[in-house]
Amino acid sequence: MTDYAFSFDQLSNYLILGAALMSLGMLGFLSRRNLIVMFLSAEMMLQGTALTLVSFSRFHGNWTGQVFTIVMLTVAASEAALALALILVLFNRNRSLDISLWQGLRESGLPESLDTDKAEPYVPLPGPESYPNLTPSGVEPPHPRQPWEQRRG
């Protein structure tokens, strides 16, 4: 027998994992402020749900859960296409992926939820950034080689 029985214990394994992925995705969606990370978190919630559906499909011995998961994959792909198009438009407006710049879209009567004025400035790590040591090849360029001293950003 290549197949072992899929008992309720197996089902509850997958259900617990799906619940964990789903609530961690919810945590990311609630707490992160980057638009792209928020969309990735939403996709992770979908992954947890897909895990649940596949395990139920196996437990009940029919294909319905897997067909549902295929539909969900399609919806996720459409959602990602539209989300990326929207993110591109929003990024072109503000040159930033910050979700809190779009707080004007909130319900009327609600206070602003963020106070970025108190934010501390970014402290870069001291010293030059380390880059991989590439093997020199080809003709030596005529200009003198300068070591890289600056960090990006």
Place this chain on the structure above:
Amino acid sequence: MTLLDTRDFGWILAIVALGWVGMWLLLPHRHGGSRTTRVTSVGALLAGIALLLFLPLLTPPGPLLPTLFFYAFSLLSLIGAVLMITARDPVYSALWFATVVLASSGLFLLAGAQFLAAGTVIVYAGAIIVTFLFVLMLAQSHGQAIYDRSARRPLASSFTSLLLLGALVASIVATGSGVTEETPSPVVSVNDLVKGDPATEPVALVAATAVRETARLPEPHEFGQRPPHVAGLGGTLFTDHLLAVEVIGLLLFIALIGAVAIATPRIPVRPDRSNGSAPGSSSSAPAGTA
């Protein structure tokens, strides 16, 4: 339906409490302050203990090799999920999400969904991640922007999510704790109902009518004899769910039109100038970027 016993309840409470504090310490600071290495390592330790406390809730699936792969994939997906949420650099977030997708497609394989495992890898890790990485490279913030270094209400949101996780896990474990010798499964599988005699049992008749022959998973075969997996999935897709297939094809088409309509840059029409400037270039100084 039985209630949770005290030991399971305490166990889940420990997961919720440790995960709450650990995720709060691992997430970015509310005002974008920098965390010291010690605080981060304490958070990683607490979250790691909470992840390890998950493992005794899972039951090993039979033989050694499936057990080994199941625990490896589940740990990998949980660790990848935590690191995806807490990574400051969104490029790392995307890569950890790819790890989560690969691990969960391994779990799909273990649950007997070969086609979905391959499809998930192709659709998510192949297409979506690459597109997200393109957009991330366009934004070029490298985790230094203020919106990457700060989180929205990390204490409250991690408490909410961990409470949801605790409630879900508690309900699943409470359902599973009703297993006795007489009732080995607290949830009735349709697979068992279908096998009953339709002439004597009305429930079996209903189940057999609702779940047609094409909609059932193939029976387990002898060693070396492969059940026709993808053929069965295609069979049920194009007989039982034909309308759904048509509808999702239409949905993809509409999403394609929508994406093209939204993302196409529109050159603003200026009455005084014949050729307007490029869109977006006239916006103000970069907001929020370092």
